Amino acid sequence: xxxxxxxxxxxxxxxxxxxxxxxxxxxxxxxxxxxxxxxxxxxxxxxxxxxxxxxxxxxxxxxxxxxxxxxxxxxxxxxxxxxxxxxxxxxxxxxxxxxxxxxxxxxxxxxxxxxxxxxxxxxxxxxxxxxxxxxxxxxxxxxxxxxxxxxxxxxxxxxxxxxxxxxxxxxxxxxxx
Ligand SMILES: Cc1cc2nc3c(=O)[nH]c(=O)nc-3n(C[C@H](O)[C@H](O)[C@H](O)COP(=O)(O)OP(=O)(O)OC[C@H]3O[C@@H](n4cnc5c(N)ncnc54)[C@H](O)[C@@H]3O)c2cc1C
Numbered sequence: 001x002x003x004x005x006x007x008x009x010x011x012x013x014x015x016x017x018x019x020x021x022x023x024x025x026x027x028x029x030x031x032x033x034x035x036x037x038x039x040x041x042x043x044x045x046x047x048x049x050x051x052x053x054x055x056x057x058x059x060x061x062x063x064x065x066x067x068x069x070x071x072x073x074x075x076x077x078x079x080x081x082x083x084x085x086x087x088x089x090x091x092x093x094x095x096x097x098x099x100x101x102x103x104x105x106x107x108x109x110x111x112x113x114x115x116x117x118x119x120x121x122x123x124x125x126x127x128x129x130x131x132x133x134x135x136x137x138x139x140x141x142x143x144x145x146x147x148x149x150x151x152x153x154x155x156x157x158x159x160x161x162x163x164x165x166x167x168x169x170x171x172x173x174x175x176x177x
Contacts, residue, residue: 002036007133010049018045052076052126056119061107068093073118078128081165085118091170121165
């Protein structure tokens with residue numbers, strides 16, 4: 001699939017169809033963007049508003065209930081990490097939830113392990129969202145110039161945004177074991 005993001009009004013829809021809107025917004029982009037737009041049919045296009053949690057939850061657990069995935073830490077899709085974090089949540093929850101263990105303690109350990117990491121990724125994705133959704137031509141030109149210069153002078157700089165994210169390893173030692 002292909003996705004494109006644009007800063008627009010909430011719930012908006014284009015009067016002459018979403019494909020026309022995509023052409024208007026992205027049809028002048030470099031190859032293969034225009035070709036990709038032309039390759040999709042109107043009925044194949046989904047247009048949704050994207051929301052993220054600006055205010056983090058105080059806890060992912062309450063009593064015998066815990067939240068994971070977007071319910072706990074919905075983030076902007078700018079880093080492509082929402083589903084990855086949900087999978088990590090599941091791994092950590094399974095790690096702590098021993099069949100013979102105390103479920104309340106397991107959920108508390110899950111919350112303690114996951115909340116700081118996922119909230120940090122939510123914040124990082126939001127920072128990139130602010131960069132990618134700039135609209136003033138002056139700030140956009142300044143951003144693009146800086147990005148180009150930084151990428152040339154420090155190769156791999158952009159990939160460093162994934163430091164501390166992509167190198168995650170599942171936990172091995174159970175707390176209290
Ligand atoms: C444009 C875009 C691109 C993205 N790209 C990436 C990417 O490249 N990599 C990545 O890791 N993440 C990406 N994400 C984020 C990722 O899609 C989400 O973080 C992930 O789907 C969250 O999974 P989830 O199971 O927590 O929630 P969801 O996928 O939202 O699943 C929740 C499910 O619960 C169902 N549901 C809701 N209420 C009820 C109810 N009352 N009863 C029964 N069912 C219910 C919903 O219909 C839904 O199927 C992207 C998101 C967007 C918007």
